[in-house]
Amino acid sequence: MKTMEVTIIDKGPIVLIGDFELIDQHGEKRQLGNKVYLCRCGDSKNKPLCDGSHKKKWGEIKLADNSKKKKIIQTSVF
Amino acid sequence: MHVTTCYKELIEVFNPRNRPWINMHGAPTEKIIEIVEKCPTDALTWKWNKDVDPEIARRIKEKPVEKVAVPTVKIMKDGPVVIRGGEFKVHSESDGPIKTMKITSLCRCGESANMPFCDGTHRKIGFTDDQ
Numbered sequence: 001m002k003t004m005e006v007t008i009i010d011k012g013p014i015v016l017i018g019d020f021e022l023i024d025q026h027g028e029k030r031q032l033g034n035k036v037y038l039c040r041c042g043d044s045k046n047k048p049l050c051d052g053s054h055k056k057k058w059g060e061i062k063l064a065d066n067s068k069k070k071k072i073i074q075t076s077v078f
Numbered sequence: 079m080h081v082t083t084c085y086k087e088l089i090e091v092f093n094p095r096n097r098p099w100i101n102m103h104g105a106p107t108e109k110i111i112e113i114v115e116k117c118p119t120d121a122l123t124w125k126w127n128k129d130v131d132p133e134i135a136r137r138i139k140e141k142p143v144e145k146v147a148v149p150t151v152k153i154m155k156d157g158p159v160v161i162r163g164g165e166f167k168v169h170s171e172s173d174g175p176i177k178t179m180k181i182t183s184l185c186r187c188g189e190s191a192n193m194p195f196c197d198g199t200h201r202k203i204g205f206t207d208d209q
Contacts, residue, residue, distance in 0.1 A: 004149045004166040006184075008176070008194040014159060014184055019148045020166070025155040025207045036151075038159055042188035047207045048153040057188060 011058045013050035014038040024048055081118050088113045111138055156206045158183040158196035170194070 004018035016022075016036040024030050025048060036049070043053035084092035090104035091113070102110070114122045126135050149164035161168075162181040169175045176194075183196040187205035190197045199205075 004161075004164065006161060006166055006168040006182070008168070008170045008184075010171045012171075014194070016151060018166075020151050020161075020164070021148055022151045023153065025153040038153075038184075038186070040159075040184060040186055040188060040194065042186060042205055048159070048186070054188075 008040075012040075012054055014040050080121075083116045083118070084113055084122060087116070107134075108138065115141070153186070153207075154183075157200055158186050160184075 004016065004020045007015040007017070009015060014037070016038065018034060022030045022032060022036065032049075038048050039046075039050045039053070041054035041057045043057050044051045045053065085094055088105055088109065091101050091110055093099055093101065104110075111124055114124045117123075123141075125140050147164045149161055149166045152160045152162075154160055160181060160183050166182075167175065168178050168182060184194050185192075185196045185200070187200035187203060189199045189203055189205070191199065
């Protein structure tokens with residue numbers, strides 16, 4: 001079993017690699033293989049999957065500033 | 079934690095006063111299997127020797143190995159991606175590893191002030207999956 005890796009692509013999608021269980025926004029289990037690209041720009045026409053729409057929107061997304069190696073505090077607000 | 083089912087029900091095989099405490103000749107194979115499978119803590123497990131008669135092995139199948147839990151990736155309707163459970167690592171392409179909690183909520187609306195994490199902005203902007 002591969003430890004799952006989550007990669008945040010700059011100006012791009014979330015990439016999931018490895019073994020995981022994926023449940024979509026309708027509550028359905030999805031079998032999409034070991035590498036899945038999830039939209040994080042909000043504009044994909046094929047949510048939750050990336051369809052390249054971030055290329056148009058790109059430039060407006062900024063990562064939280066951790067250039068000074070501060071801890072990134074994650075809020076669990078839905 | 080000792081539940082002690084084994085020696086209470088089959089002392090001829092499982093006797094903690096003996097060394098070794100398990101006597102494989104104390105009872106028929108099927109009986110030993112029956113008692114081992116009663117162990118609720120999995121302190122006792124069993125499997126067939128390589129030279130087992132295939133007919134017998136077919137009749138009494140070994141239990142499959144328990145899988146370790148994998149992470150669950152849940153797409154919240156009109157909300158973030160929530161990743162929890164199992165083992166997972168998060169890293170940013172440009173900034174390297176990101177320390178996260180056991181539950182991670184990643185923004186899907188693209189407007190969080192705390193990217194890549196959700197900060198609730200999706201509610202304010204009326205982000206929706208339906209397009």
